[in-house]
Amino acid sequence: xDDYRSRKTKQxxxxxxxxxxxxxxxxxxFAIFAISTPxxxxxxxxLNNLSFASYVGIAAxxxxxVIMTGNFDISIGSMLxxxxxxxxxxxxxxxxxxGVVSTVLIACLLGFLNGIxxxxxxIPAFITTLGMLFVFRALAYIYTNNVxxxxxxxxxxxxxxxxxxxxxxxxxLLMGICYGVAYLLLRRSPVGRYIIAVGTNSRAAALSGINVxxxxxxxxxxxxxxxxxxxxxxxxxxxxxxxxxxxxxxEFQVITAVVLGGTALSGGNGSLGGSFxxxxxxxxxxxxxxxxxxxxxxxxxxxxxxxxxxxSLNKLKFFLLGQGEF
Amino acid sequence: MKRQLKIFVITALCLALxxxxxxxxxxxEEAAEGGMQVKTYTNAADITIGFSVWTMEFTFFQNLEKGxxxxxxxxxxxxxxxxxxxxxTKMVQDMNALVGQKVSGMVVTPVDPGAIGPAVExxxxxxxxxxxxxxxxxxxxxxxLISNNFKGGELAAEFLDSKIADKTKQLAVGNCLPQWxxxxxxxxxxxxxxxxxxxxxxxxxxxxxPSAEGGYDTMQQILSAVPDVSGVFFVSGREAVGAAQAIxxxxxxxxxxxxxxxxxxxxxxxxxxxxxxxLQEPYFIGYRSVEILKEILMxxxxxxxxxVPVDVKLVTPENLDQIAADILEKTGNSAFPAQ
Numbered sequence: 001x002d003d004y005r006s007r008k009t010k011q012x013x014x015x016x017x018x019x020x021x022x023x024x025x026x027x028x029x030f031a032i033f034a035i036s037t038p039x040x041x042x043x044x045x046x047l048n049n050l051s052f053a054s055y056v057g058i059a060a061x062x063x064x065x066v067i068m069t070g071n072f073d074i075s076i077g078s079m080l081x082x083x084x085x086x087x088x089x090x091x092x093x094x095x096x097x098x099g100v101v102s103t104v105l106i107a108c109l110l111g112f113l114n115g116i117x118x119x120x121x122x123i124p125a126f127i128t129t130l131g132m133l134f135v136f137r138a139l140a141y142i143y144t145n146n147v148x149x150x151x152x153x154x155x156x157x158x159x160x161x162x163x164x165x166x167x168x169x170x171x172x173l174l175m176g177i178c179y180g181v182a183y184l185l186l187r188r189s190p191v192g193r194y195i196i197a198v199g200t201n202s203r204a205a206a207l208s209g210i211n212v213x214x215x216x217x218x219x220x221x222x223x224x225x226x227x228x229x230x231x232x233x234x235x236x237x238x239x240x241x242x243x244x245x246x247x248x249x250x251e252f253q254v255i256t257a258v259v260l261g262g263t264a265l266s267g268g269n270g271s272l273g274g275s276f277x278x279x280x281x282x283x284x285x286x287x288x289x290x291x292x293x294x295x296x297x298x299x300x301x302x303x304x305x306x307x308x309x310x311x312s313l314n315k316l317k318f319f320l321l322g323q324g325e326f
Numbered sequence: 327m328k329r330q331l332k333i334f335v336i337t338a339l340c341l342a343l344x345x346x347x348x349x350x351x352x353x354x355e356e357a358a359e360g361g362m363q364v365k366t367y368t369n370a371a372d373i374t375i376g377f378s379v380w381t382m383e384f385t386f387f388q389n390l391e392k393g394x395x396x397x398x399x400x401x402x403x404x405x406x407x408x409x410x411x412x413x414x415t416k417m418v419q420d421m422n423a424l425v426g427q428k429v430s431g432m433v434v435t436p437v438d439p440g441a442i443g444p445a446v447e448x449x450x451x452x453x454x455x456x457x458x459x460x461x462x463x464x465x466x467x468x469x470x471l472i473s474n475n476f477k478g479g480e481l482a483a484e485f486l487d488s489k490i491a492d493k494t495k496q497l498a499v500g501n502c503l504p505q506w507x508x509x510x511x512x513x514x515x516x517x518x519x520x521x522x523x524x525x526x527x528x529x530x531x532x533x534x535x536p537s538a539e540g541g542y543d544t545m546q547q548i549l550s551a552v553p554d555v556s557g558v559f560f561v562s563g564r565e566a567v568g569a570a571q572a573i574x575x576x577x578x579x580x581x582x583x584x585x586x587x588x589x590x591x592x593x594x595x596x597x598x599x600x601x602x603x604x605l606q607e608p609y610f611i612g613y614r615s616v617e618i619l620k621e622i623l624m625x626x627x628x629x630x631x632x633x634v635p636v637d638v639k640l641v642t643p644e645n646l647d648q649i650a651a652d653i654l655e656k657t658g659n660s661a662f663p664a665q
Contacts, residue, residue, distance in 0.1 A: 044426035052419045146534075147504045148440040150464065161444050237418050239443030239464065242505070245414050286416065287423060296382060296409040 014320030021313055022261065022277045029281065029306075033288030040291050049287050050280070051169035055237070057279035058175055059230040059250070060257040061182045062111075062223030064275045067258055068199040069219050070267025071125035073114060076227045076254060077247035078136035083107040084231045084241035085140050088149045088156065096153030104228035110136065111224020115217035133251075140243035148242040151235060160236025171233045175276075178226065182272055195219060199267030257282055260307055262314050281310070362450040366626050367430065370402035373623055375616055376429035377407045378420050380437045380461070385589050386608050387435065389657045390459060393612025394433050401620050403430075414438040421445035425452050431619035432456045433612070440464045440505060455622045455629070459615040460608065462508045468629040469618050471611045471636055472508050478604040478638040479515025479559070482583040485602050485640055486557035487523050489581050495556035496528040498548045500541060500569055502561050503532060512561040512585055512604075528552035533565045538590070541568025549576055557581040563588035563603065570599045587641060587653075589663040595646050596662070605639045605649065609657045 034041035059076060066073050087103025094102065110132075117128045151157060162170040186192035197205040198215045206212045235241040259265065260281065261274030285306060289299045367373050377394045379387055391407060398405035406429060410417040414437050424432055425448055432454055436442045439462030446456050446467055455468040463470050486497060497520050501513045513530065520527050529551045533540040541560055545568070548555060558573075558580060560566035566584025573580045584591045587605035594600035614634070621627040641649050650661035 039423075039427040042426050045423060048419065048422045048426055052415070052422075055415060145504070148438075150440060150443075157444060161448070234415060237444060238414055238438070238441035240438075240440040242414065242438055242440060244503075245438050245441070248413070283419075287419065290408045290420060291423060291427070293407065296411050299409075299411075 010320045014316075017313070017316065017320060018262070021316075022274055022281070022310065025310055025313070026277055026281050026284070029288070030284060033284070033292070037288065037291045040288055045287070045291075047167075047169055047172065049283050050175075051171045052237075052287075053279045053283040054171035054175035055230050055234050056250075056253045056257055056282065057276055058178050058233070059223070059227050059254045060261070060275040060279050061178055061272060062219075062226035063254045063258045064261070064263050064270050064272055065182075065186070065195055065219040066125075066223050067255075067263050067265060068195055068267055068270040069216055070199050070202070071118065071216065071219070072255060072265070073111075073125065073129045073220065073223055074251045074255075075114065075129040075132035075136055076223065077250035078133045078140065079107060079110050079224065079227050080231045080234065080247035080250055081241070081243055082136040082140040082143075083110065083228055084235040084246055085144050085149050085243050087232070088151050088235055088241045089144070091151065091153045091156065096155035099153065100156060100159065100232050103232055104225060107224040107228025107231060108221050109224065111227070112217060112221040114224075115220030118220065119213040119216050137243070144243045146243055148240045150240045152239075156232065157236050157239065160233045160238075174229065174233065178229065179272060179276060186272060191215075191218070196268060196270075199270070201268075253282065256307060260310050260314075278310070281306070362455070363453050364455055364622060365430070365453050367623050370620075370624065371404075373402075373430040373620075374404040374406060374427070375431050375433060375619060376424035376427065377405070377433045378410055378417060378424065378435070379407060380410055380417075380435045381412045382409050383412070385659060386586060386606070389653075389659055390435060390608035390612040392657050392659070393609040393614075394459070394616055395612075396609075397613040397616035401616065403616070403620075410437050412437050414441040417441065418445045422448060425449050425454060429454060431623055433459050433615045433619065435459045436461050436463070439507070442467075455619060457615045457618050457629075459611050460606075462506070466631050468622060469615075469632045469634055471615050471618070471634045473606045473611070473638050474635040475508055475511035475638075476515035476518075478585060478606075479512040479517070479561070480519040481604055481638065481640045482512075482559045482585070482602070483516045483519035483523060483525075485583055485642070486520075486559070486581050487525070489601070490525075490556050492556075493524040495525065496552050496554055497525050498529040498552055498555045498558045499527060499531070500544045500548065500558060500560035500565055501530055501532050502536065503534075509561060513559075516559045516561075528555060533560070533562070536562060536565065538564045538568035538571070541565030542572045543568075545569035545572035546576075549573075549578070555580055557583075559583045559585075561585050563591045566600060566603065567591055567594045570594055574599060587649075587661070589661060592641070592646065592650060592661045593663055595641065595643055598643075602640060602642045605641045607636055607638070609653075611636055 083103050083106045086106055087099050090102055091099040114128055114132055117123055118125045164173055194210045194215050197210055198212050202212050257278040258275050260278035261271055263270035375398050379391055381387055395405055408420040417437050432449055443465040449456050458467050458470040499513050499516055502509045529548045531544050531547050533544045560569050563584045563586030567590045570582045581601050584600055584603040587603055591600055591603040622629055653661040
């Protein structure tokens, strides 16, 4: 009986930790920076960080879907750079609005291409996207001759720098919309259930009538869509699209946010909310340490340690739920 | 499901309307604002200078940062520094964070000069003057302090002429990427002076990978293109050291000049691998940037898009020790790599 009770208590704590562990880490981290650095707790700084978190946060939605199906994509940094230089170079001919739309569409197409190679040619996602990482970056260099494309279109710049009613940075709103739509797709539509089913056991999913290849192609295309949106935000923040400097280490930042957020690399299990909070943790941690004047090398050490700590706490959740060892 | 769809459509329409109104409002507001308003100070202790630096990984930027810091201490200003960690997105985020901290003036050494436009605009809209310390800029800033790169290139060509003294010999350039507009002037100055002196330039190759390895590779390309080259100029320091090593490995005797005055270059000159370099003065650039901000913030002086050229010097084995001693005295950092 006691054994049963203790298991129940453990499970309850596991559920609590699964739901609130990551937000709790974020709140504690936020409180430490807010107490130690007055400028950190200003509304301006909070909104600025939230706005910059969208760059990783939005792409993390797509990566969550891809990782949930048991795949991943390391070409997104190069994809971000390629679609930004392509889309922004079209602006003089087709206006900013059409430029933004074409950027997102090209990104979808590139994601679709990755999906086709992974599913139809049966090449593992790691190899496919590693190859595409070089192809996309090289195409960006070739297309621009390594000269950045400067962006002066007001609509494009508004997407990264505009403020709704002069207060809320537009990227925050865009991130909110993206997460809202992604939540509906994942939790309130059959497609979401198919994604989870494919990630949990693709053979069982196929036997139950789900077209596994189509679902995988869809998630790679969705990742392209979200990378396209991130690309427009990032290039608007920078006022230019630089083929060499844009998207450097972007894939690692995004994959870190998704894994930190509790999505299992083995697939099946994933959390959009977790990815969102993790993107906030990474962004606020960098900003807080910068404002505290922490040496940049120590910042790298601290970022690495916080990530290991957060992932180990995530393992604690599974242990408490009786789904693994700690 | 129908109810959810209805709510979704209504929310989407409301958001679209809000965004449109906000976008139109934003355009009107910017059109009305015009130029920047700078708050002037009478008390130096009320002034905080924010410095956003490319990276603290290299001695060049460490010396530049020391210049900014020393100037703030000498003038009685408070000082905040944020390291961009060679990341353009972090640079913009940091510059916006400095605006949030309400700094009085900002010094920026940008990792990507093409990417500072919106962040500088944001700072200036908030009444914060911005001075770019080296590298370059995009869009209007208050001032840009930049080495006289064209003259540096000319000095390199004159040095090679003094050593080769035979106008039939071929020269070559290891150039930098096209987006480094200001650094490209080094190559332009070199080519212009070489032409004036009557030397043929057999190769002008861009170092695609800005590093010692990149310099090594580019030098091998130059050796393939112009096997009888007598003198080369690399427009950046680490690349020049890499090129000098490639020359040594090929067993050739080619006069080599670098640019920057990095510790690796000083050591290479001392070791007889590199023949000369053009020295930039990062400490002075950093120090003078803060002095300019003082003129804007306390003396009410008007600076708008002013380019301030900073002098450069030729470093050869003959004056190497004297210049190294001067650098040590001024910055507290050795001109040579840490042992």
